Amino acid sequence: MSQPQKILSVREQIADVLRSDIISGELKPNTKLNEQQLAERFGTSRGPIRDVLLKLTKEGLLVSRNNVGSSVSSPLNPDVQKLSIGIRRKIEEFAVKQLEGRLTIDHFRQLEDIIEEMHDHFEGGRYTELTKTDIAFHQYLVELAGGEDLVNIWYPIVIRMRMNYKRITTSIKLVEEHRDIVNALKIDDTKAAINAIRRNIK
């Protein structure tokens, strides 16, 4: 058997689809999301949809107003975006330091599998999937180092930053940057790993 396929609840799957739609730009900023329409699209009732909208609002992808509804957030203010990059670096540098000497063969295989997936998505031109896999790579490290708690802090920052990027900036270098990170971790060169992370986060 290959990778253990994670079981996702209906709501998590719906949230994933909407996140993709927003990150890909298919759903543009200020687009109003109608609960009834979404319910029909996903073949559920409005209940689970409301749950998903609440979650995405807390993640910063949507803005909600009482008795009015949810709509897609606008891109981050450039100053806040710059601050976010700094915070993200701080968190992931922390993660790398914490993981020094604690990574096993299995961990490295997982990371390399993720990179392989990134590579495939890049080759296939699936840029939205590429972005999600990119996030998954970093999330793996952050979770390993700081657990669910740190992911909770880290995730809204990352997902919100991603809204601002356009695929134009995507090149094969993205995949290579992640290989650099893993290679540095493999030889337990924390300093090099931190530098690789810093180069990747921008």
Add this chain to the structure above:
Amino acid sequence: MSQPQKILSVREQIADVLRSDIISGELKPNTKLNEQQLAERFGTSRGPIRDVLLKLTKEGLLVSRNNVGSSVSSPLNPDVQKLSIGIRRKIEEFAVKQLEGRLTIDHFRQLEDIIEEMHDHFEGGRYTELTKTDIAFHQYLVELAGGEDLVNIWYPIVIRMRMNYKRITTSIKLVEEHRDIVNALKIDDTKAAINAIRRNIK
């Protein structure tokens, strides 16, 4: 008329009460929250309760498992806590820099009203309310500088940190520290304001 009292939806009020219960320690870590019981306690149905539990989970105060339920989170790992302090400082220093020369008389009066409220809560020994007012003070600055987006990033960090503090550490110095911040802002001494913020966040 005094301060304009903000209108809160039913769900926001329920969320506030539960946040207080958790921060105050009345609800201890790992306590299981039963939807039906909460619904009866607040005189609503389970629907709004579920919304609130979802929100608090995204804030990090609760941990949820599918088909099992939500329970109160455990205190942060000390390393993550330290990291959180650093991030919070970074955000609030950013806020102070952004606000340089942009604060009006009205803003200062708002801030001083909040400090007055902190003072009253301190005198009355209402430490949970004191904590919430403390958060409100900082949120006011963060929101002013970075808007809803920055608050979204900042809030889960702060609220989660607060779970770890016990009232033992509370003294009148807490109130004075906030006066220092406002006084520095008043004379537009950003450097002093940043120092005051750094002293206060720990």
Add this chain to the structure above:
DNA sequence: ATAGTGTACATTGTTAACAATTAAATGCCA
């Protein structure tokens, strides 16, 4: 005794109808 299985119960997940609120459309009057 104990590991494993099956059943009953408690709890969460989902649904569809109903209530409350908001935004838009209509009509009125100056």
Add this chain to the structure above:
DNA sequence: TGGCATTTAATTGTTAACAATGTACACTAT
């Protein structure tokens, strides 16, 4: 014609019943 009140339609908020799931307990067989 422009501003304002009123009505109407669309949308979100809430509820209670029902479905699905997980947990705990008793039972059985070895």
